[in-house]
Amino acid sequence: MAYGISIWERLGIRKSSGVSEAGWGHTAFVALISFIYFLPVLFIIFTAIKPQGLALSVPPTLSPTSLLGLIPEQFVFTPTLENFGSVFSRVMTAGSQPEATGFDRFFLNSIVIATASVVLALIFGTLAAYGFSRYPLKGNDTYLFIILTTRMLPAIVVVIPVILMFRTVGLSGSYLGIILLYTAFNLAFTIWMMKSFFDELSTDVEDAARIDGSSEVKVFFKICLPQVVAGLAATFVFGLILTWNEFLFALLLTGPDTRTVPVAMNQAVSSGGRGTDWTLLAAIETLFLIPVFLVTFFLQEHLLRGVTFGTVKK
């Protein structure tokens, strides 16, 4: 037996001194809090798989499974995937054949618009941030502040002049228009985020590369950029979430062809004159969660490093 490690520590029951895995008590507590945070999302997912009539039933149905008899029978519903089908194709007017709802198009729109604008903002923003960080202008902070002021106004204040401008130049309802707008919105955030990441880097490494014969372009691409991958990932995810969920500008600046999911969702659930179809809404929302969930999941490792960057002295 290795010196200094008790059997309890080996079994994970007692904590060894210093930084190590937390005990069961702490873990259970955090799990409980996490579960409370997750409840609304869970509720949406459950609603999405409920038969249509049970959405507003009293008493409410809470779970698709009785958890081996733990939950009384009247709270249990039989799960169905019917609602997900209705997202893309359903009966629009009573008695007629099911019609396509166009949601496949709206999902594609959302993906294209969000991805394009966040990537564009990342490209321009990272270059700008590098410039602000490494080649400061006279009054550098003033310019950075001015860039941030673009995000200080509430969207509702900006939206009227933007609509008028977009109408005038003919960008209203086009992909280019909404992508440009979102890019501009993401740019401020991207510049600030990426500048702080560049500021954290040791300039010695860049100087060493210069002495070793690298050009400025090579210093940026080969030396700096690989060191801020975590920052790029974090900025990408935050920008994506902001853009993905944006409603107001999308409502007013997209046309029937370029409509994004949040706008289409709003219109779909209140149409047909039958009141709000909650199970359909939940199904759309569940599908709507998936892309951001996947991106966040795959970038998770970078993301954690990204958001904790600079908090630990290297």
Added chain:
Amino acid sequence: MSTIEIRKVTKAFGEFIAVRDADLSVAAGEVVCLLGPSGCGKTTTLRMIAGLERATSGDVVIAGQRMNDLSPQKRDIAMVFQFYALYPALTVRENIAMPLYHEKLSSSEMASRVSRVAEILHLREILERLPGQVSEGEKQRIAVARAIIRDPNCFLFDEPLSRLDVELRHSMRGQIKAVLSNLSKATVIVTHDQLEALTMADRIAIMRDGLIEQVGSPHEVFAKPDNVFVASFIGTPQMNLIEVQFKDYSSGKATVTFDQQDVVISVNPGVARLRPGKVTVGVRPRAFSVVPNGTVDAIGAMAELIEPMGAETLVHARTVTGSDIRVVVPREMKVKPGEALHLVPDPAQTHIFTDDGRAVRA
């Protein structure tokens, strides 16, 4: 020829003058240390030589060519940074080979050069690792390997050993010195550690507040400091600097007033030129001899704090008027706090500084 020369180089950051009129020349094969306290401008001077900072005025000449307007990659230099500045995303092998990518060598030539320096610096085993997976000492050796892989005009080291622990620092000091002596290039090392400078350098340039105060061999700056700053900066324990009133001089002896009494001390003949007035007497703690009570012209002091240092003992003593005097005595001599000491300075090691801090030499 591998030489470095800076002529009247000044660097200003806005109002602040970091380096003022610095003159320094480093011959081929010579190692010069820039030594000084933090913020004295030594790193700025090095960065101007490297081309990472632009000199506000003056000339930077490397290998006989004025390089002020050339970017670092065109100066053909190698530099080791304080924090090593290894490329975190590249392996140790790629890190070392980085300077070669711009020389357009064949890959077999590159591989053989890498393995040669890896051999010299004992890095063979770790060539495929990333910088994050090696120890501090290895990082340091990688940085040195990256510097010596090419055949540059000169070498620049910025505090190369400051991040290592004491033991490693000793062995690396020797290794770097051995590596450098085989290369016969002009080398500038920046350090704030006088022991590092004294052991590694052929000549030392001591800087303070952007000015080079003295340039000389390790022996010169220790034995013949040009001014009070150099005298107090070089040598541990620090030199005693005592302010006295100079009265007159005759045949190798000066009469000074100290503790309201006249003391005659042996000094160099240069003192004859001085007018009576305030001067500073500098005596190193090891240059005192302890004499019996009643000896003529001895300085009296009371031992206050005793610090055994192993081979010797450092005694902090206080004179009647409250001046602090540090004396190093042999280990065999047992001094107790409160004991009266009578001290006579070694005339060969007694320095006289004028009121403006300049040393008086024959």
